[in-house]
Amino acid sequence: MTRFESVAEAIGGTPLIRLTKTGLRPRIYVKPEWYNPGGSVKDRAALSMLRAAEASGALAPGGTVVETTSGNTGIGLALYAAHLGYRSVIFTSSSISKEKRDLLVAHGAELRLVDAFVPKTHPDSLKSVAERFVASTPGAWLANQYDNPANPAAHVATTGPEIWADSEGSVTHFVATVGTGGTISGTGRFLKEASAGAVRIIGADPATSSYSGGDGSQKFIEGAGHFVHPLADEDTWPESLDLTVIDAYSPVTDAEAIATIREVARTEGILAGGSSGVALAAGLRLAASLDESATVVILLPDSGRAYLSTYYNDDWLLANGFRTEAGDVVGAVAAP
Ligand code: PMP
Numbered sequence: 603m604t605r606f607e608s609v610a611e612a613i614g615g616t617p618l619i620r621l622t623k624t625g626l627r628p629r630i631y632v633k634p635e636w637y638n639p640g641g642s643v644k645d646r647a648a649l650s651m652l653r654a655a656e657a658s659g660a661l662a663p664g665g666t667v668v669e670t671t672s673g674n675t676g677i678g679l680a681l682y683a684a685h686l687g688y689r690s691v692i693f694t695s696s697s698i699s700k701e702k703r704d705l706l707v708a709h710g711a712e713l714r715l716v717d718a719f720v721p722k723t724h725p726d727s728l729k730s731v732a733e734r735f736v737a738s739t740p741g742a743w744l745a746n747q748y749d750n751p752a753n754p755a756a757h758v759a760t761t762g763p764e765i766w767a768d769s770e771g772s773v774t775h776f777v778a779t780v781g782t783g784g785t786i787s788g789t790g791r792f793l794k795e796a797s798a799g800a801v802r803i804i805g806a807d808p809a810t811s812s813y814s815g816g817d818g819s820q821k822f823i824e825g826a827g828h829f830v831h832p833l834a835d836e837d838t839w840p841e842s843l844d845l846t847v848i849d850a851y852s853p854v855t856d857a858e859a860i861a862t863i864r865e866v867a868r869t870e871g872i873l874a875g876g877s878s879g880v881a882l883a884a885g886l887r888l889a890a891s892l893d894e895s896a897t898v899v900i901l902l903p904d905s906g907r908a909y910l911s912t913y914y915n916d917d918w919l920l921a922n923g924f925r926t927e928a929g930d931v932v933g934a935v936a937a938p
Contacts, residue, residue, distance in 0.1 A: 609685055613638055613645045614760040618768045618899065623869040626889045628896035629772075632872065632882070633765065636905035640678040643761075643903040644747075647784050648678030650756030651745045652686060665741040666691055670728040673702070673825055674904055675747050680711035691742075693732040701908065721834040748840035753784035754791070761785065762792025765899050771796070775892070777804045777852075777885040778901040779826035779877045780813050783843025785901060790847035805851045806884030808859075812837055814851035822856045822912075822922070825903060826877035852884035857924055859883050860913045861931045863906060867914070873906035876913055 606612040616638065618631040635643035655661035667683040667690040669676055676692045683690035692706055696715040706713055714735070722729045736742040747753050765773055776793055778786040790803035807814035811827030818830030818837060830837045839845075859879030866882060867873045874882060885900035892898070912918045919925035 609639050610649055610682060613649055614764065616764070618765070619872065621866075621870055621872075624886060624889065626886065626892075627894050628774075628889045628892045628898050630885065630889050630898045630900065631769065632874075633761075633899060633901045634872065634874070634905070635901065635903050636875075636907075638678075640674070640681045641904060641908075642674035642678065643785055643901065644674035645678040645681070646756040646760055647747060647750075647753040647782075648675055648745075649682050650759070651747065651750050651752040652679070652682055652688075654750075654752035654755075655743050655745075656686075661688065661743040662741065663687070665689070665743055666739055667745065668693070668732055668736050668739075668742050669745040669747065670694070670732045671747070675745070676711070677702070677705050677709070679745055680706050680709035683711070684709045691735065693728050693735070695728065721831045723834075747784065748782050748842055750842065753782055753842045754788035754844065757785055757788025758792045759788075761789040761901070762796070765789065766793060766796045769897055769899060772897045773797075773801055773899050774896045775802045775804060775885075775888060775898045776901070777806050777881050777888065777898065779881050779903060780805045780807060780811075780843065780848070781825050781827070781877070781903075782840050785903070787842060787844035787847050789901070791844060794847065802849045803847055804884060804888060805848045806881040807851050807853050808880055809853040809855045811853075813839075814853045816853065823859055823876040823880055825875075826880050852887065854880045854883040857931075860919070860924055862886065863913060864931060867906060872902075873914075874902045875904040875906050875909055878902035878904065878906075879913070 621630045638645035665688055667688045669679050670693045680690045690711040692711045693714045696717045716728050716731050720727050736744045780786050793801040808823050808827035810816040810819045810821050812818040813828045820829040862883040863874045863879035881900050889898050925931055
């Protein structure tokens with residue numbers, strides 16, 4: 603289907619693209635989610651949460667869409683809120699990049715910058731401030747992607763079926779990062795059911811993320827992994843994450859993720875983002891241990907265009923310890 607009657611209908615249907623230069627034995631396909639209108643996998647969850655809120659009556663004409671994110675979910679929500687005629691208010695940290703700020707504003711979102719380095723439960727946290735705004739604003743609805751069942755449901759309904767159909771049921775391994783867990787939980791649940799449990803689901807995770815046993819300290823890669831606030835007294839995982847779906851985690855260092863996307867950009871011609879590097883590194887490492895009977899599908903959440911000034915920039919790499927003066931990128935590339 604290549605003709606749509608509205609931008610909302612143009613979500614999903616992203617392709618599978620085969621990697622041809624890895625020299626590895628399995629068939630390896632990537633699913634680039636930047637083919638979505640808002641540029642990331644989060645378009646699927648954003649529209650799904652909006653539609654569920656409309657259906658339940660939590661969001662009605664004249665209403666206000668609220669979320670606490672600077673990332674791809676905010677962009678998706680702002681885009682579809684604009685399309686559906688809602689006001690959108692995004693609460694975000696003042697450290698947000700200019701590009702992201704401009705994207706949100708371009709879709710008419712109101713940005714409320716909250717300069718608070720405090721745990722979620724603190725009255726000045728982003729979450730607390732947004733919840734107070736929602737409580738005092740008639741018609742306001744908080745999307746709350748971390749605990750909203752419509753987030754993983756989007757992937758049961760679309761991402762999973764697309765991979766199953768486009769691989770003609772041949773997928774044996776699915777690799778994705780875990781942020782809210784929506785993508786891996788929903789897609790993984792569908793693929794397990796469709797294959798009577800045969801498809802292996804691998805959570806690619808930043809090495810310091812607490813999902814895969816890391817110490818929870820935040821590093822560079824955005825969107826993927828779970829990090830514990832230094833002042834938090836407990837570490838609660840999102841309800842969007844269904845732990846029973848994930849067969850194994852594969853931890854990846856930032857250096858390995860960055861080296862991998864740079865290599866894939868130059869060899870395959872595919873320009874992937876930072877969390878995509880985590881998924882790619884884990885997927886290629888896995889594929890190196892498999893034979894011709896395997897078909898590995900790796901989901902890439904967003905494009906490298908948003909990271910041209912960081913992971914693809916030699917000065918940034920040098921300043922952040924990812925490159926030596928000699929010019930080589932520190933961190934092994936996963937594939938031979
Ligand atoms: N990568 C990026 C760049 C993201 O924005 C997100 C969404 N937080 C993810 C990965 C993880 O997706 P999910 O929330 O569905 O687990």
